[in-house]
Amino acid sequence: MIAFFFRRFLQAIVVMLAVGFIAFSLFQYVGDPVMIMLGQDATVMDRARLTRELELDRSFIVQFIHFVNNALHGEFGISYRLGRPVAALIAERLPATLELAGMAALLSLLIGLPVGVYAALRPHWWFTRFIMAASLIGVAIPTFLVGIFLIMIFAVQLAWLPSFGRGETVVLGWWTTGLLTASGLKALILPTITLGLFQTTLIMRLVRSEMLEVLRTDYIKFAHARGLPERNIYFGHALKNTLVPVITIAGLQLGSIIAFSVITETVFQWPGMGLLFIQAVNTADIPVMAAYLCLIALVFIVINLVVDLLYYVIDPRLRIERDTAS
């Protein structure tokens, strides 16, 4: 078991190093940082000095080690576009993205789970058919279009909700939150729906199919035969076994939500990391791009690692298979 943890951990580090290498190569092949920082008119002396200061005259390997060391300390240099440290920019924008992602995840669980269970219990009910058809259409609508349609209806036509920004925010230490003001909450509604819609349909379909599978098994039939009350069978026995894969997928989807927030944040001009990243891509702001790349990779790798390890802990069958195989 320790060997498995160790192998998995080592793999995560290799992947992280690979991503770091890609981020690092960006600096190498795109633009000339000395030129960007000093401008066209700098003297040869100034350039040579800055080149030495930035250690650009050292070998590739030394520079890469230096980069990794800096990245481990959370330093990615200074944004070309905004002229401020990248770490500070990201720390500033992190709360906005995390609040949006958290609310979207909550929405998808609160709606996806019960609707999925009911869709499995009553497969021929008109509402189930309607939901299944609607979810098929939902998959065909790209996230950004959902946002645009929501803005058109609720912000432009009805003028109920704001179409961009976070509203008023409250500062709590280093965290700025929009959850404590009325305008902040109102501003959160449309982006949350936009971001959460896809995940909601996903979780709903997943819960439904898992539940249908479980309901066909012998132990559920046997539970019926034993005369247990329906509620007990469905929610005590069936749902419990459905939840393991659902929790896995929901966990993995958390990373997707953060990634997809790039799109939602652009549509709603939400001042989060995703918007920062898209602006960086459009203006070739390499330090911000590199930092975002590393950060998002870290998020994904940590989530995957945790889910993998949890699976190993939760599901005893996996352990036995692996132990007998090795």
Next chain:
Amino acid sequence: MNGTYLSRITSFFYRACNSELAYRFRHSSTAIVAALVCLVCIVGTLLAPWLAPHHPFDLKTLDLLDSLLPPFWLQDGKSSYPLGTDNQGRDIFSAILYGARISLFVGVGSVFFSLVLGVILGLLAGYAGGKTDAFIMRVADVQLAFPAILIALLIDGIARLLIPKDAQEQIALYVLILAIGFSGWVQYARTVRGSTMVEKRKEYVQAAHIIGRHPAAIMFQHVLPNVIGPVFIIATLHIGTAVITEATLSYLGIGVPPTRPSLGMLIRNGNDFLFSGEWWIVVFPGLMLVTMVLSINVLGNWLREGLNPRAGL
């Protein structure tokens, strides 16, 4: 020679029309409707230069006096611009036909690239086994941990920085195809690898091996035809995803160049006019996109269920 070809083709059609799939198709109204919509979309986009009433990207034919006209059924609408015009006087209907053409081109192109890459890597992993297999599948696992759209976004975003500005307009479309294509090869590779590993143990492969055929020939001539079936079903469903990915990247401003707007780019352009009430610039390209993707997805889902022997249960 000609006769055998002809009889082969006729017998193929004869078998196709009498197959169980064709029977199910004739009895499924959903599939027929989806296929019709698909067909209309494809024919419409292929014939765009002849069907479109205007040439929306020819600056000479544009008239600023005709800018921001509403659709023809509203006041001030002109029948020569059935779905209205944008801020530069471009006909929305024509722009949609041309835009859908680019969307479909990128979508199909990237799926084709994914398919080729995935099938080759899958065959290689399944047939060679050992270290090659472990390496390819490990890379696939890692890539699968990230959402495809994020990978396409990163590849495309980085590639744009590496390409000199003046060359960008010509090759942006192909860079986009490669970026989206590269983000989707894993599912093909996994499917093909699995079935290749099964096929590898069968007698016909061993026989080919014994008579001394080259491993590449065995892989592509003997194993490939037997593992390719499910790949096409994945590809059908993948086209919808690829079109959405392209639209999203273009909407974010890192997809197609502005001179060759796809549906996503048209929506991006119309986004600025949401608040001034010119809804038609955004809504019609959006509806076209959804209709196209929906019909492709419905058809793909139907195909998957129709060909899956377990679906009847």
